[in-house]
Amino acid sequence: MPHNSSPESDTLHRRGLMFILSSPSGAGKTTLSRMLLASDEEISLSVSATTRPPREGEIDGKDYHFVSDEEFDRLVEEDGFYEWAHVFGRRYGTPKGHIREGLKRGQDYLFDIDWQGTQQLYQKDQQDTVSVFILPPSLDELHRRLTARALDSEEVVNSRMERARAEISHWAEYDYVVINDDVDECFTKVREILHAERMKRTRQTGLIPFVRELMG
Numbered sequence: 775m776p777h778n779s780s781p782e783s784d785t786l787h788r789r790g791l792m793f794i795l796s797s798p799s800g801a802g803k804t805t806l807s808r809m810l811l812a813s814d815e816e817i818s819l820s821v822s823a824t825t826r827p828p829r830e831g832e833i834d835g836k837d838y839h840f841v842s843d844e845e846f847d848r849l850v851e852e853d854g855f856y857e858w859a860h861v862f863g864r865r866y867g868t869p870k871g872h873i874r875e876g877l878k879r880g881q882d883y884l885f886d887i888d889w890q891g892t893q894q895l896y897q898k899d900q901q902d903t904v905s906v907f908i909l910p911p912s913l914d915e916l917h918r919r920l921t922a923r924a925l926d927s928e929e930v931v932n933s934r935m936e937r938a939r940a941e942i943s944h945w946a947e948y949d950y951v952v953i954n955d956d957v958d959e960c961f962t963k964v965r966e967i968l969h970a971e972r973m974k975r976t977r978q979t980g981l982i983p984f985v986r987e988l989m990g
């Protein structure tokens with residue numbers, strides 16, 4: 775357990791949080807998510823299910839649960855998703871899994887999901903949700919990144935560019951907005967947001983017993 779409630783310790787027990795990164799496709803949220811997961815043991819990725827085919831290098835169960843349309847239908851019927859949405863003509867969803875129990879234990883979850891999923895998570899559990907919208911420095915740079923990634927066809931890149939303005943229009947629904955120009959600078963800001971949110975008084979469930987003991 776990363777947290778305890780011993781008065782000698784500088785970390786008190788706290789509730790976990792659901793940390794959402796959204797952006798137009800290609801702005802860099804997957805890159806930032808991987809950096810965060812590699813540098814922080816207290817956060818784990820909420821692995822989404824999707825009906826889109828895997829890209830080169832993507833691993834089933836690690837990057838996504840790649841499922842058929844029929845399997846996705848079945849999960850929807852069984853109420854197996856926390857949230858789900860149509861994105862770029864495919865379906866994506868957050869499996870319910872053990873998120874609620876994990877939050878109680880102080881486990882944080884990282885979500886790489888779009889604005890529709892973000893709205894649904896807020897409706898279900900506002901107090902545990904922290905959302906960050908990543909903006910590209912310009913639309914030309916966004917196009918350059920999508921092309922340089924070389925994982926999608928020209929047609930797919932063009933359709934994602936066409937959707938970019940509509941996605942960016944949701945920026946004001948997020949708690950934080952960060953521009954991803956220099957990736958290291960952007961990552962530092964995202965990590966600072968996560969660290970500060972962990973310290974929020976309302977998340978620190980160990981504070982009441984600690985203060986009680988402190989006051990004798």
Ligand SMILES: Nc1ncnc2c1ncn2[C@@H]1O[C@H](COP(=O)(O)OP(=O)(O)OP(=O)(O)O)[C@@H](O)[C@H]1O
Pocket residue numbers: 797798799800801802803804805806919920922923954955956957958
């Ligand atoms: N600050 C940056 N400067 C230059 N290139 C970047 C920067 N951030 C990310 N990239 C590159 O841009 C490309 C797109 O990044 P990434 O795949 O992380 O985007 P994304 O927002 O997750 O896209 P999608 O929603 O399609 O999954 C990648 O090749 C990545 O290496």
Ligand SMILES: Nc1nc2c(ncn2[C@@H]2O[C@H](COP(=O)(O)O)[C@@H](O)[C@H]2O)c(=O)[nH]1
Pocket residue numbers: 796797798799822823826857858859861862866867868886887888889890891892
């Ligand atoms: N609402 C949800 N959106 C999701 C989920 N998983 C991913 N996404 C978003 O889809 C697009 C496209 O992703 P890509 O990997 O195909 O490039 C991107 O905006 C993701 O954030 C989910 O579970 N729910």
